[in-house]
Amino acid sequence: MLTAESIKTRARELGFDLCGVASADDHPRLPFFRDWVERGYAGEMGYLARTAERRADVRAVMPSARSVVMLGTLYNTDRPYSTEVADPGEALISRYAWGDDYHDVLGARTEALSEWMVRAHGTPLETRAYVDTGPVQEKLYAEQAGLGWVGKNTCLISPELGSWLFLSEILCSVGLAPDEPGLDQCGTCTLCLDACPTGAFPEPGVLDATRCLSYLTIEMKGDIAGSDRAELGNHIYGCDICQDVCPYNHGAAVSTDPAWQPREALDRPRLAELWTRSDADLRDAIRHGAMMRVRVKRLRRNVAVALGNSGTDEAESALGPTAADRVGAESLDEPLVAEHVAWARARLASR
Ligand code: SF4
Ligand code: SF4
Numbered sequence: 200m201l202t203a204e205s206i207k208t209r210a211r212e213l214g215f216d217l218c219g220v221a222s223a224d225d226h227p228r229l230p231f232f233r234d235w236v237e238r239g240y241a242g243e244m245g246y247l248a249r250t251a252e253r254r255a256d257v258r259a260v261m262p263s264a265r266s267v268v269m270l271g272t273l274y275n276t277d278r279p280y281s282t283e284v285a286d287p288g289e290a291l292i293s294r295y296a297w298g299d300d301y302h303d304v305l306g307a308r309t310e311a312l313s314e315w316m317v318r319a320h321g322t323p324l325e326t327r328a329y330v331d332t333g334p335v336q337e338k339l340y341a342e343q344a345g346l347g348w349v350g351k352n353t354c355l356i357s358p359e360l361g362s363w364l365f366l367s368e369i370l371c372s373v374g375l376a377p378d379e380p381g382l383d384q385c386g387t388c389t390l391c392l393d394a395c396p397t398g399a400f401p402e403p404g405v406l407d408a409t410r411c412l413s414y415l416t417i418e419m420k421g422d423i424a425g426s427d428r429a430e431l432g433n434h435i436y437g438c439d440i441c442q443d444v445c446p447y448n449h450g451a452a453v454s455t456d457p458a459w460q461p462r463e464a465l466d467r468p469r470l471a472e473l474w475t476r477s478d479a480d481l482r483d484a485i486r487h488g489a490m491m492r493v494r495v496k497r498l499r500r501n502v503a504v505a506l507g508n509s510g511t512d513e514a515e516s517a518l519g520p521t522a523a524d525r526v527g528a529e530s531l532d533e534p535l536v537a538e539h540v541a542w543a544r545a546r547l548a549s550r
């Protein structure tokens with residue numbers, strides 16, 4: 200017979216670090232998402248606005264849903280936090296993007312659990328599994344399922360494991376015993392709000408995504424506004440600062456799962472070294488990883504800006520005036536890349 204406990208046991212066997220159950224009822228904070236979109240904080244992420252209604256209730260996604268099985272997977276590794284990297288010539292990449300694409304890895308594991316649930320239930324059971332891709336407010340359901348709480352930095356924080364967690368979930372049509380919701384343990388701390396380099400939190404627990412470096416480096420398809428470029432520093436894909444400073448991530452557990460270990464090319468690379476790679480090499484480095492989302496052209500845009508910000512001689516020679524003639528780096532001719540390179544050269548020249 201399918202029970203919350205049997206699902207948690209199977210989830211552990213499949214490699215999940217956390218598993219909890221939330222009911223598919225109304226939860227008081229779910230409607231806030233619509234307000235957030237209406238305040239313009241989603242920027243160019245039109246898919247969020249388009250799905251805002253459905254995100255207000257999982258039963259709009261699967262009308263038969265009665266429970267949401269929430270799963271957490273630790274992806275932390277033993278490399279230093281970005282706030283511990285003092286060298287402006289080192290490329291900063293969000294921790295979650297160092298290994299394999301979590302959509303693929305966790306998609307397979309979450310689907311395996313979902314299929315096991317259907318078999319274990321015996322009688323007809325409807326399920327739907329998602330990894331970050333469904334119109335589901337995962338963090339709020341994870342909080343309801345007792346995995347932790349949504350902190351002032353808007354991340355789901357487990358009191359035991361911290362916030363380096365991938366979330367995935369299974370909607371299911373059977374009523375399972377729900378867990379107690381996680382309790383907010385931020386208290387009077389404001390470290391994440393104070394550390395954000397772009398002031399992206401208009402209030403605690405509310406992120407203006409259009410100000411966030413993750414949005415600027417990943418979601419923005421066109422030019423990065425000139426006024427925002429200096430704020431990128433040496434970030435080339437995402438930003439972890441508001442998680443790095445969180446006390447719940449100090450001494451956080453690390454995963455030994457090979458899927459999340461940094462690929463060689465993304466293991467603390469230097470900006471100049473990335474820049475001088477061919478397009479084919481860059482494509483290989485990010486293949487089957489989360490960074491495929493930006494592809495080579497936008498990656499070069501971001502690296503160019505970071506080189507300009509780094510203010511190093513190494514950056515100047517990597518970006519030198521003859522660099523555009525390089526063989527195997529056709530993306531340098533893209534107007535988007537060329538414009539950001541020109542900005543970076545001018546910034547380096549004005550040192
Ligand atoms: S990820 Fe970085 S830029 Fe975005 S809110 Fe956190 S600290 Fe600010
Ligand atoms: S840094 Fe402090 S306020 Fe921010 S999420 Fe962590 S505990 Fe909460």
